[in-house]
Amino acid sequence: MISLNYRDPRPIYEQLEEKLRRLILSGAIGEGEKLPSVRELASQLAINPNTIQRAYRELEQNGFIYSVPGKGSFAGKLSGVDEGRRKELRDKLLAIWTELLQLGENPESLIALLKQIAMGDSVGGGVPDAPEVTAAGAPKAFEAGTAAKKEEKRND
Amino acid sequence: MIEVRNLRKTFDGFVALDDLNLTVPSGAVYGLVGPNGAGKSTVIRHITGIFRPDSGTVTVDSQPVYENPAVKSGIAYIPDDIFYFPSSNLLDMAKFYKGTYENFDMKLYEELRKSFNLDPKTQIRRFSKGMQKQAAFLLAIASRPKVLVLDEPVDGLDPVMRRQVWGLMIQDVAQHGTTVLVSSHNLRELEDVCDHVGILHKGKMLLERTLDELQDNVVKAQIVFREGTDLPESLQVLHRSKVGKVDTAIIRGNQERVGAALNAINPIFFDLVPLTLEEVFVYELGGVDYEVKNVVL
Structure with a gap:
């Protein structure tokens, strides 16, 4: 189930966009898999449908999803993700690298890190999320928990 | 859908509404907010046809509301202080609503009643406050209105019930494009469900925007x-x-x-x-x- 953090100051559509993006990038939502409809998600989360619509629009603009009229929205091919999103990330990366170097981080260690990731080795967990609140009692849950389940299986 | 133009209302010399303008587009979820005493409930009573304007107009779907049963049959209202006939039970109220609203859907009422787990034969005055609000909600939705007017719909409800009520409202909006005017002090929750906001202050509209415009x-x-x-x-x-x-x-x-x-x-x-x-x-x-x-x- 998609869960939102009500204490996060960012707009809801941004949070939703991020969560769906991460699910698609990690493969939890596979290529070609159908996303819940705007109406379904709005009802499940008790959020205005326009907000959901906005998140879906942004995801489509950046190439993460595509819609088929009358059928719904589906996860797109990862290689199709827009240059716009990549530029956004590169800018953020530059800011982070700059800060790290200013704090005395060794450039060599950053290069080693990059090589490690490129070769497919996971480098430990990401930044832990702030406490999240889930929509309780919602009918058919959209299984966003599959990513967590995959993680559990790997650690066995 | 709902249009209030130059509305003026005075009670015993006190100007409650002062040249008020308000617009709720069709299909919108409009959050009406404002300090205590700003005039929210007064505006709402005009929109539901309880009060008559001293001057100005109040229309729903371009028709004036006051003493207009044709327009009122498309509006369902849940006031802050909900009224039920003293010894009535939920079934009695459903029958009353059915006699009043031509689009009342008994099947939908039954479905909602079951999912809220409310006994149709118990006297409503014996329900808890939260259950009474739930009952009001399901009666309103079952009336299949074009416009839902809600005055503090989740006030006094526990967190689970609050979500259930908002969820039900959003479902109705998502499925039927119902226009909703909701007044509440809980801006944290309104922010999730509204797409328009109107801030009332001293009987006048201080600010009226879409939520996106406001936050952007x-x-x-x-x-x-x-x-x-x-x-x-x-x-x-x-x-x-x-x-x-x-x-x-x-x-x-x-x-x-x-x-x-x-x-x-x-x-x-x-x-x-x-x-x-x-x-x-x-x-x-x-x-x-x-x-x-x-x-x-």
């Missing part, structure tokens, strides 16, 4: 200025405070524009965050002298 056009900036510099003159500042070296300013404008203006003065540090609806409320009203007062006990 005010930012909170935290800045550490370089020696001898300050905020650019071009920026419209709603509020300002300082703690140590960090200035906090509430500025009108979108994040990009404000960010660009701040970058231009090259501060040591700055950060921009969007405002929550609650913060927008507090700062906008602070600007018109309605603010948290430092009370010395």
Whole structure:
């Protein structure tokens, strides 16, 4: 189930966009898999449908999803993700690298890190999320928990 | 869908509504907010045809509401103080609603009643406050209205019930395109469900925008200025405070524009965050002298 953090100051559509993006990038939502409809998600989360619509629009603009009229929205091919999103990330990366170097981080260690990731080795967990609140009692849950389940299986 | 134009209403010399203008587009979820005594319930009573304007117009779907059963049959209203016939049970009320609203859907009523787990044969006055609100909600939705007017619909309900009520409302909106006017003090929750907001103050509309416009056009900036510099003159500042070296300013404008203006003065540090609806409320009203007062006990 998609869960939102009500204490996060960012707009809801941004949070939703991020969560769906991460699910698609990690493969939890596979290529070609159908996303819940705007109406379904709005009802499940008790959020205005326009907000959901906005998140879906942004995801489509950046190439993460595509819609088929009358059928719904589906996860797109990862290689199709827009240059716009990549530029956004590169800018953020530059800011982070700059800060790290200013704090005395060794450039060599950053290069080693990059090589490690490129070769497919996971480098430990990401930044832990702030406490999240889930929509309780919602009918058919959209299984966003599959990513967590995959993680559990790997650690066995 | 709902249009209030130049509405004026006086009670015993007290001007409750002062040349008020309000517009709720079709299919919108409009949050009506404002300080206590601003006139929210009074406006709502005009929209539901309980009060007649002294001057001005109140129309739903271009038709005046007052004493107009044809228009009223498409409006379902849940007031802050819900009324039930004294010894009635839920089934009695459903039958009453069925006799009043031509589109009342008994099957839908039954479905909702079961999912809320409410006994149709118990006297409603023996229901808890929360259950009474749930009952009001399901009767309103089962009337299949075009317009839902809700005055503090989740006030006094526990967190689970609150979500259930909002969820039900959103489902109705998503499935049937119902127009909703909801008044509440819980801006945190309204922010999730509304797409339009109207801030009422002293009987007048202070600010009426879509939620996106509202949130995209005010930012909170935290800045550490370089020696001898300050905020650019071009920026419209709603509020300002300082703690140590960090200035906090509430500025009108979108994040990009404000960010660009701040970058231009090259501060040591700055950060921009969007405002929550609650913060927008507090700062906008602070600007018109309605603010948290430092009370010395």
